[in-house]
Amino acid sequence: MTADRLEPPRTRxxxxxxxDTELLLIEAALRALVEYGYAGASTLRIQRLAGVxxxxxxxxxxxxxxxxIAAVRHLVHRRLEESPTSIDPALGPEERIDAAVTAMWLSYHSEMFWASAELWLASRQVPELRRSLLPSEQQMGAALAESCGRLFGPDLAARPGYADLRELLNTSMRGVAFTYAFTERDPSTDPHLPGWRRLARGVLL
Incomplete structure (x- = not known):
């Protein structure tokens, strides 16, 4: 018998x-963070959006x-659950690398990225936020690194230079993604994408 079944129905x-209330608040916080930024994501606004x-x-x-911070953590976990965690194993190494690099790049065009970016920028001026955010960012970084490893596959991820390549790609992609804050274009046709693919092939092949 599970613990839930031992609980009285009223307690459950x-x-x-x-x-449900916690999730409602988290969803409202994410909406406020993405639509209004850190400064505009006040508790009053979040209350009103959540209706609590x-x-x-x-x-x-x-x-x-x-x-x-809880809202961004929730969004990252949801993104990891929803994002592709593997590439078709029938693909050859070059095609697999191209697909993995593309998947990495497109992940920077999501609510998670912009919500996180708002907190990153705010933490420069708010020491308490920076101290609270650091452990979560370290956990998220490890989870995202694991996700990248699944995209490339164990064979490619085990090759010399992979770890440095992964960090270089993520750093470069993060920087380019910030330019989309003031331009509207299709990220799948970004001119940096072919170069990232060539770089990855050069290192891993």
């Missing part, structure tokens, strides 16, 4: 309502930054 219902009282918000999250 209360726990479910608590989880201030007391309920503070019951789940003691501060705005705790809520925003």
């Amino acid at each position: 219902a209360r726990q479910q309502r608590s989880r 009282s201030r007391g309920r918000l503070l019951h789940h999250f003691p501060s705005r930054d705790a809520l925003l």
Whole structure:
């Protein structure tokens, strides 16, 4: 018998309502962060978007930054669950590299990236946010590195130079992605993409 079955129905219902409220607040925080930026993602705005009282918000999250960090963490985990974690094993090494590089690049065009970017920039001026964000960023970095390894596959990921290549690609892609904040274009036709693919082939092949 599971622990859930041992709980009285009323207790399980209360726990479910608590989880539902928490998710509602997280979704509202993400919407506020992406649409209004860090400065505009106030607790009042998040309350209104979620349709909850201030007391309920503070019951789940003691501060705005705790809520925003939890929201980005939730979004990263959701992105990892939804993003492709493998490439067709029938592809040859060159095709696999091209597909993996493309998947990496397109991951920088999502709510997760822009929500995270808002917190990165804000942390320059808010030491408390920086200290709170660092452990989460380290965890997320490890999870994303693991996801990249699955995209390239164990054979390519084991080759000399892969780890340096992965970091170089992510750093370069992150920088180029920021330019999309003020330009509207199709990321799948970005002029940097062929160069990243050539670089990856040169290192791994």
